[in-house]
Each structure stands twice: as C-alpha cells, then as structure tokens.
Amino acid sequence: TVSVLYWHPAMVGREHDVRFIMDFSLYRIAKQLRLLGYDAECSRENTQEMVVRKARADGRTLITASPSQVPHIEKLNKAVREEAPPPQRTIIGYNSDGESEYADSEPDTDGPGGVINYIVINTNVKFDDQFRQVVQLGGIRWMPHRVFSRCVLCNILISDVPDKESIRDLVSPAVFDAYAHFYQCRGCLKVYWGMDSGVVVNFKALRTIENLKRFCIPASSDVSRHLLSLPRTIKVAIFSFLTVEELRTVGRAYTMLSGLLTAIERGEATKFVPDWKKAKMEERRAARLKAAAAGAAGPT
Ligand SMILES: [Zn+2]
Structure with missing residues (x-):
C-alpha cells in the first residue's frame, strides 16, 4: 500500500526547519508531529482554501488527504515558477496544454509566496502507514531535544516552570509529588511532565516515545534501561x-x-x-x- 501520491522534490535537504500545515481532518497527524517537536499548524478554523494560502505565504509544507487539491496547487506553483526572474531559459517543448516547457536551472522560488511543497496522503490506509510516509517524505528526524518541546493542543513551544508551586493546582497531587520538573504551555496553560532534558521519567511518556521512535530514523537510546533503573x-x-x-x-x-x-x-x-x-x-x-x-x- 502506497499512502503518498505526490511529493514535491524541492523538499530534499530542507528537512530540518520544515514546518507543516494541514486541515483539521488530519489532526491526528498534526498531534504526532507536535509530539516530535515539529511545528504543525492544524486548526478547526482553517478551510482547505486557507490552508493552501497559508502554506504559500508561510512556506509551510502542506499535508492533505485530498488529491483533488493537487491541480490547484500545481497551478499556483506553475505561476510562481513562471513569474520568477528566469536566467537563461530554453524552450524544450510544449506540454499537453500547449504551454512551454523549459530546461533551465530551478529558479529561486522558495520562501513566502513561493512554491508550495506538499504531501498527499491516502487516509484509507492504516494510520501508522500514513504517518510513516509523512515522516519519511517530510524528512522528520528523531531529535531528543525537540521531543515534547511543543504543546500538542496549541502547537506553540512549551516552557520550563521555574517554580513548581505555581502549577500545584493544575496537576494531581500524586503527579505533583512524583516529579521535579514541569513544563507549561503559555497558550492553554496545560502542564506537561515526564521528560527531563531528553530523559524520560514517566512511563506514559516512554510509551509515547517508543511509539514515535518506531517511525523515525533509529537513534541510540537507553530509555528501557532508564525505566528499569x-x-x-x-x-x-x-x-x-x-x-x-x-x-x-x-x-x-x-x-x-x-x-x-x-x-x-x-x-x-x-x-x-x-x-x-x-x-x-x-x-x-x-x-x-x-x-x-x-x-x-x-x-x-
Ligand atoms: Zn497549549
């Protein structure tokens, strides 16, 4: 089963600062990306049209489950490529629409208002397969310092809670007593715990991590040994x-x-x-x- 139908090759080599956007139907994918520390915009308010517009304006990679969006995106991309100041262009032929095809060095069409990179996923396959493809094609890496750095609900970075007394009423007493370090989202005030500078100290976090790591490029980890110790x-x-x-x-x-x-x-x-x-x-x-x-x- 192939879950990715299209992918724009301009994404190669851009993996590290890649940011994503998708409509709300792909919220599960957004959540997993956020757990891995990636910026994944996914809001109930964004229509498909808005998602495309923002992908273009913010230079975000668009993830969609609608192959029907592709002609529209390609049309926009084509316009961008043709508007870009072309160096030496050589017409090498005409495509089926009667438009010229060029052989030239790829014009600089990145960045805001540039070419939209996109991944089309087939949501009829298992979620694991969908997400695995996003990881592979989106160039998602397992980076311990990034994992759990972002609020899964708001997509914004979470920050250290300097004094844990300040969040006492926001967690259960058991959790409050069991952990030394807490993190909080400045947007929704949700409190996070279980991860301490890359070290897992909570089994639920461990499970999430093991689950996420299955998808990512393997990295050495002493997570299991840590639990046992x-x-x-x-x-x-x-x-x-x-x-x-x-x-x-x-x-x-x-x-x-x-x-x-x-x-x-x-x-x-x-x-x-x-x-x-x-x-x-x-x-x-x-x-x-x-x-x-x-x-x-x-x-x-
Ligand atoms: Zn939040």
Whole structure:
C-alpha cells in the first residue's frame, strides 16, 4: 500500500526547519508531529482554501488527504515558477496544454509566496502507514531535544516552570509529588511532565516515545534501561496509572519486571492509589448504585 501520491522534490535537504500545515481532518497527524517537536499548524478554523494560502505565504509544507487539491496547487506553483526572474531559459517543448516547457536551472522560488511543497496522503490506509510516509517524505528526524518541546493542543513551544508551586493546582497531587520538573504551555496553560532534558521519567511518556521512535530514523537510546533503573516505589507509582491490559503489555516488553507487574495486577504490591483518585472511584461507585436503584424503581 502506497499512502503518498505526490511529493514535491524541492523538499530534499530542507528537512530540518520544515514546518507543516494541514486541515483539521488530519489532526491526528498534526498531534504526532507536535509530539516530535515539529511545528504543525492544524486548526478547526482553517478551510482547505486557507490552508493552501497559508502554506504559500508561510512556506509551510502542506499535508492533505485530498488529491483533488493537487491541480490547484500545481497551478499556483506553475505561476510562481513562471513569474520568477528566469536566467537563461530554453524552450524544450510544449506540454499537453500547449504551454512551454523549459530546461533551465530551478529558479529561486522558495520562501513566502513561493512554491508550495506538499504531501498527499491516502487516509484509507492504516494510520501508522500514513504517518510513516509523512515522516519519511517530510524528512522528520528523531531529535531528543525537540521531543515534547511543543504543546500538542496549541502547537506553540512549551516552557520550563521555574517554580513548581505555581502549577500545584493544575496537576494531581500524586503527579505533583512524583516529579521535579514541569513544563507549561503559555497558550492553554496545560502542564506537561515526564521528560527531563531528553530523559524520560514517566512511563506514559516512554510509551509515547517508543511509539514515535518506531517511525523515525533509529537513534541510540537507553530509555528501557532508564525505566528499569528507577526505584521500585516509583515503578509502582508509574504502573498504578496503567490498566491491566497495559500492565500485560509492559510485562511482555520487560520480562524482568514480570514479578512486580504480576504483584501489581493482583493488588499485592502496595498499589499506589492517591486519595483524590480513591475519592473519585468512590464517587463513581455511589453514582452507579444510585442509577441502578433508580432503574429498579423505574416506571412500571
Ligand atoms: Zn497549549
């Protein structure tokens, strides 16, 4: 299955500062790109028309799931190429539209208002295949200092929280106690944690990372060893946030942890359930009982 239909070759060698734009139907792809630290504009407000306009104005690579957009983009690109001050142009023929084709050095048509680079993906294939193609064709690299540097909701860079007291009310008490370093989005104020100068300190972050890395150019990593080296209490704390299903997945990945994981699954390890979580569980149980009682005494 080929998930990319078109790709503009001008993208080769431009990978490092590549920025993207796509319409809201591709939000999942935007989120993954942001997790990797790439600038990926994807807003509900942007119509397809606006996406094309912004791609051109901002020099962003356009990702689209609509092959029907291609003729329009190509028309714009063609106009840009023809307007660009041509050095020596030689007409080498005429295409099917009767327009001239030139053999010349590629004119300088980059930058704002220039040629739109684009990737057309086929959304009928599995998401993994779609994203893998974006990574390969977009030249996405695994750069540890970039990962988790951007808010997945707002696409803006997140910044260090200098004093963690300032975000105390924005995270659960367990998380607040467990981590030393926090990051915050200045746009939506969402707080991030689990990543400390390239080192993963949280299992959820680890899972996301492993998932992302599968797509990227392999880089050496001691992520697994790092998880194993954490103290048992921290491991228990981290694993207590996982479902039974997830615990079993971890067990398959880290066989040396199977003893601990089984204990956690059976509730034999001192399972870490913070009070706020217990209260919530209790609340839900009460609501369920109440609903059941109401159902039993329902209309007859
Ligand atoms: Zn945000």
